Amino acid sequence: MKFFIDTADVAEIKEARELGILDGVTTNPSLIKKSGRPFKDVAAEICKLVSGPVSLEVTAIDCEGMLKEAAELAGFGDNVVIKLPLIPEGLKACKRLTEQGVKTNVTLCFSPVQALLAAKAGASFISPFVGRLDDIGQDGMEIIPQIRQIYDNYGFDTEILVASIRNPVHVLDAALAGADVATIPFSVFKQLVHHPLTDKGLAQFLKDWKEVKA
Ligand code: G3P
Numbered sequence: 001m002k003f004f005i006d007t008a009d010v011a012e013i014k015e016a017r018e019l020g021i022l023d024g025v026t027t028n029p030s031l032i033k034k035s036g037r038p039f040k041d042v043a044a045e046i047c048k049l050v051s052g053p054v055s056l057e058v059t060a061i062d063c064e065g066m067l068k069e070a071a072e073l074a075g076f077g078d079n080v081v082i083k084l085p086l087i088p089e090g091l092k093a094c095k096r097l098t099e100q101g102v103k104t105n106v107t108l109c110f111s112p113v114q115a116l117l118a119a120k121a122g123a124s125f126i127s128p129f130v131g132r133l134d135d136i137g138q139d140g141m142e143i144i145p146q147i148r149q150i151y152d153n154y155g156f157d158t159e160i161l162v163a164s165i166r167n168p169v170h171v172l173d174a175a176l177a178g179a180d181v182a183t184i185p186f187s188v189f190k191q192l193v194h195h196p197l198t199d200k201g202l203a204q205f206l207k208d209w210k211e212v213k214a
Helices: 010-018 029-035 039-049 063-074 088-099 112-120 130-135 140-154 168-176 186-193 196-210
Strands: 002-006 024-026 054-057 080-085 104-109 125-128 159-162 181-184
Touching (some): 002 186, 010 039, 063 080, 063 088, 088 104, 088 112, 104 112, 125 140, 130 140, 130 168, 168 181, 181 186
Parallel strands (some): 002 181
């Protein structure tokens, strides 16, 4: 499973990249706002920092507007993936961009049937938001194996990019369900590596090592 980082904070991206396991970046308008920086500056910097896919989201809500924005966003680098909302106009734009060979990430997906529509429109990635489903009392992760099964049933090569991840269990369940990608907030990236028994065991090894004669 590929690991993307879900942030527009360049310092976080650099730190995650140093771990050597970062495959890409996803952003959205809210994450850009949180970065506190002008969009063009932050988008250009992220696209240079990471060689893997960088999702940049359109804000138009009509197909022609989305296509116009997509052309501008593509200028930030060869690794740009155009993020489109899962609305009828977004599906139309996805189909058009796919026909032009442009990579797309269809976002704000909350059901397996929506994911099927995105795949039929040729999406490179589908982003089901598991945490936001949990927030309204539905088990968000339930839809991931369902999307996996649908895509496998029909041979769709759209990659399942699990988004709105809130904790390490979401990452575990995404991997068990055969998701292609998890896009992970930096706070969760840090939680993934940590285990108290690792720390305890290492402390003991280092203590004992001091008592070993060379
Ligand atoms: O990038 C989209 C998604 O990961 C957003 O997550 O935590 O705002 O629901 P969240």
